[in-house]
Amino acid sequence: QKEVEQDPGPLSVPEGAIVSLNCTYSNSAFQYFMWYRQYSRKGPELLMYTYSSGNKEDGRFTAQVDKSSKYISLFIRDSQPSDSATYLCAIDNAGKSTFGDGTTLTVKP
Amino acid sequence: EAGVVQSPRYKIIEKKQPVAFWCNPISGHNTLYWYRQNLGQGPELLIRYENEEAVDDSQLPKDRFSAERLKGVDSTLKIQPAELGDSAVYLCASSYQAWEMNTEAFFGQGTRLTVV
Numbered sequence: 001q002k003e004v005e006q007d008p009g010p011l012s013v014p015e016g017a018i019v020s021l022n023c024t025y026s027n028s029a030f031q032y033f034m035w036y037r038q039y040s041r042k043g044p045e046l047l048m049y050t051y052s053s054g055n056k057e058d059g060r061f062t063a064q065v066d067k068s069s070k071y072i073s074l075f076i077r078d079s080q081p082s083d084s085a086t087y088l089c090a091i092d093n094a095g096k097s098t099f100g101d102g103t104t105l106t107v108k109p
Numbered sequence: 110e111a112g113v114v115q116s117p118r119y120k121i122i123e124k125k126q127p128v129a130f131w132c133n134p135i136s137g138h139n140t141l142y143w144y145r146q147n148l149g150q151g152p153e154l155l156i157r158y159e160n161e162e163a164v165d166d167s168q169l170p171k172d173r174f175s176a177e178r179l180k181g182v183d184s185t186l187k188i189q190p191a192e193l194g195d196s197a198v199y200l201c202a203s204s205y206q207a208w209e210m211n212t213e214a215f216f217g218q219g220t221r222l223t224v225v
Contacts, residue, residue, distance in 0.1 A: 006151075043113070043200055043216030044152065088151050095140070096165060097214070099151030 003027055006089055006100030015109050019076040023089035023100045026070065032092035033065050035074045037085045038102065044088055048074070079107045111135070113217035115201050121223045127189035130220045134182065134203030141178055142214060143186050144200040152200055158184065191224045198222070 006023045013019055021035075032051045036044035048063045050056045056063045062075040072089055086102040114133040122128050134141050139160050144152035155174065157165040160181040169176065173192070178184040188195055198221050204214040 004151075041218070041221075043202070043218050045216065046213045049213070090151070096154060096157065099153070101150045 001026065003098050004089060004091055004100045007103055008101070009103040010106065011103060012106045012108060013079055015079060015081060015107055017079050017107070019074075019079050019083070019105060019107075021074040021076075021087050021089070021103050021105070023072050023091075024070055025072070025091050025098075027091075027093065028067070028070065030091040030093050030098075033063070033072050034090040034092065034097070035061075035063055036088040036090055036099075038088060039085045047087075076105075079105075081107045081109050083107050113201055113203055113215050115199075115217035115220055117220055118218065119221045119223075121225060122191055124193055124224050125190040127187065128191050128222060129185050129187045130199050130201075130222075132184045132186070132201030132217060134184070134201070135215055138203035138205050138215075139181065140204045140214075141184050142200075142202040142204075143176060143184070144202065144216075146198045146200055146219070148197070155186070155199075188222075191222075193224050196222055196224045 004025045034049040035047045037047050038044040050063050053065050053067045060077045064073040084106045086104045088102045089100040090097045116131050141158040143155040145155055146152045155169045156176050158178045176186045198219040200216050200219045202214040202216045204212045
C-alpha cells in the first residue's frame with residue numbers, strides 16, 4: 001500500500017463548477033500537507049500547504065485536512081479553463097515529501 | 110530571479126549508454142532534490158542534498174545511478190548504463206533550510222529521458 005493514495009482521474013467539469021480533489025495517507029507522523037499543480041510538460045508548483053487540521057483558504061482554493069481520518073482535500077470554486085492541470089497532493093515528514101499520483105483535471109469552457 | 114534550471118530538456122539515448130542531467134538551483138537554496146516522475150505517477154525522491162551532503166539517498170539505485178553536488182550549488186545526476194525502465198522525467202527542486210521547517214520546494218521543468 002502506498003503511503004499516499006490519491007483519487008484517480010481524470011476529472012472533466014464545466015467551467016464554474018466546484019471541484020473536489022482528495023487524498024488519504026497512512027503515516028500519522030506526516031506533518032505538512034501540500035497541493036501542487038502541474039501543467040503539461042512543466043514541473044510541479046506549490047499551490048497551498050498547511051500543517052494543521054481544518055481549512056485553509058486562498059482565493060478560489062481551499063485546502064482541508066482531517067488528521068483523525070488521515071484525509072486531505074482540495075476544493076476549487078468557480079473553476080476556470082486555466083485550472084486544467086494535474087493536481088498532486090504531497091505530504092511531508094522532516095523534509096521528505098511523498099507525493100500522490102495526481103488527478104488530471106479538465107475544465108471545459 | 111531565475112528559477113531552478115535544468116538541462117537538457119529532452120534526451121533520447123540507446124539502452125546501456127550513459128546519460129547525465131544538470132541542475133542549477135535557485136540562488137541561496139541550500140537544499141536540493143532529485144525526483145523521478147514516471148508517466149501517470151507522482152514524483153519519487155531519488156536523493157536530497159543539504160549543501161554538499163547527501164542526507165537521503167535511500168531511493169537512489171546505486172548500482173547505476175550517481176549524483177554529486179560540488180560546492181553545494183549545481184548538481185548532476187548520472188545513469189550508467191541506462192535501461193529501458195529509466196525512461197521518465199527527472200525533476201530537480203530546491204528549497205531553503207528544509208530541516209528547520211517546511212519551506213516551499215521550487216521545481217525545474219525537468220529532463221524527459223527516453224531510453225530506446
